[in-house]
Amino acid sequence: MQQKAQAHSVDAPSPGGERKFLRLFAEMKKSKHAYVLMAPFFLIFAVFTVVPVVMSVLLSFTHFNMLEPPSWAGFDNFARLLVKDDVFLVAVKNTLLFAAITGPISYVACFFFAWIINELPPKPRALLTLVLYAPSISGNTYMIWALMFSGDSYGYINSFLMNWGFVLEPVQWLQDTRYVLGILILVQLWLSLGTSFLAFIAGLQTVNRTLYEAGAIDGIRNRWQELWFITLPAMRPQLMFGAIIQITSSFAVAEISIYLLGFPTVDYAGHTIVTHLIDYGTIRFDMGYASAIATVLFMIMMMTNVLTQKFLKKVGE
């Protein structure tokens, strides 16, 4: 409640503070039903999400080994992270490269395939949705890629390349610093038709169909114009949702790196910000430092999100 009051007084700094407050109170009383509807969710959300996040941000300013009580550290963790920790810089470089490639490609792919599928008749549509979503629904089947890229001559890719004479001896795909990040990107792209994809499919259902007729009358000539001038603007809420999901999933990559490439990866070639965090949080029990990494990652994602949302506002104009 206090935060709400503050937010309000920021847009209208008041000379008669008390009257302002009374008016705010009256306004809040008028929209009582809104608060009643929101209360259950936001109560739970505050306890299990907001409080832990705030606590983690606070912990990033402390030394905390989970055994002794945290001790104040000021900006020590951040200074160490950005100046002294060479491995972290490698992790940042990998993560940015990874996100810059997988983020946009997977985002466009999610929308593109949802859009094609949406035009199919119901039965093939449902089947294809299932097939494209399959990698996301089947748990850790991405381990199949370990088999494909296996470093001996029996790995699918090696045996194919050797049979056709492209290479003479097996390539150590998962141990070679030149290929590791590329393989990670490939697997992530394969997994990418997930949450946003389904959200887009559902979103395409809610686009008002009369808009298309109206568009045809207004001189829209082909499907690409229709996509740009009608579908994309009508889908803006879903596009924003998808953007956040793709940003978080491409910046927070860790699991596939750990399971596919091992931990740590060879010469840190597949090391990401979150694997770095896991290293400090769960292996070295340096929770303050791990929280500092999480905070830095949070800020990177936030900036990316601001840029993306700005860009999305221009869609269809």
Added chain:
Amino acid sequence: MKAVIQKRLNRSWTVDILLLVLLAGIATFMAFPLVFTISNAFKPLDEIFAFPPKLFVRNPTFVNFTILPDIFSDSWVPFSRYLFNSLFVAVVGTGGHVIIASAAAYPLAKLKFPGRTMMMSIVVLSLMFTSYVTQVPNYMTISWLGMLNTYWAILLPAFGSTLGIYLMKQFMEQLPDELIEAGKIDGASEYRIFWQLVMPIVKPAWLTLIIFSLQVLWTNSSVTSHKYIYSEQLKTIDYVFGQIASGGIARTGPVAAVTFLMMLVPIVVFVVTQSSVIQTMATSGMKE
């Protein structure tokens, strides 16, 4: 009939065919894990261990499934209890999340009240914070609330998951304001407008949310809850299946069967909800 004609508006056959070819190519690529998991479950042991592995099963058998009762027979908590736990957690967790998150999403999307913008930005920002570091504070909260070793330790965090409210809010935002105004003129309360007017229209959204939530709770609830739940009677089915897998190489057959069975539930839910998504489309298309 009208819908069919409309759909062909602005479409050329050549591009249609090109897109379908592209789709077919990608689909083959993506279907791989599905085919592999299904066919593995029916492989006899010698085929499972064949190297290099074959994608399709040669001599299908049910032996991997028929061993399962034997494996469960010596556990002192009956198998049905694990199954109940999993179903209970998945159904209650998903149902609760969908209702609570939708109820909170409606005012955020369509009503004006002090604090709205701020609450929305908190929701969006919290999606960007990695859960790895919030685990320690979460454990302390759950322990302080006295919910350690109860279903609540899984259910409550699932109710308050951030994904749902954001998804629902984005979909509700698309609804025309006139619709809600019309409801108000007819004298419906905000609660009735939400439940009887808004929720039926955003059916594609909450059907999709059901898939997300159920998938997480069904396949992963023991991963997220192993810190909070230590009574054997409260553990979920994915935990038992993990136990089977930890039996090592000798259990490879049953593990393949179990992987398949675990996948079956989300797939069935997926097929059911996705076909309802299509139905809503058909009906709402007619209304327009």
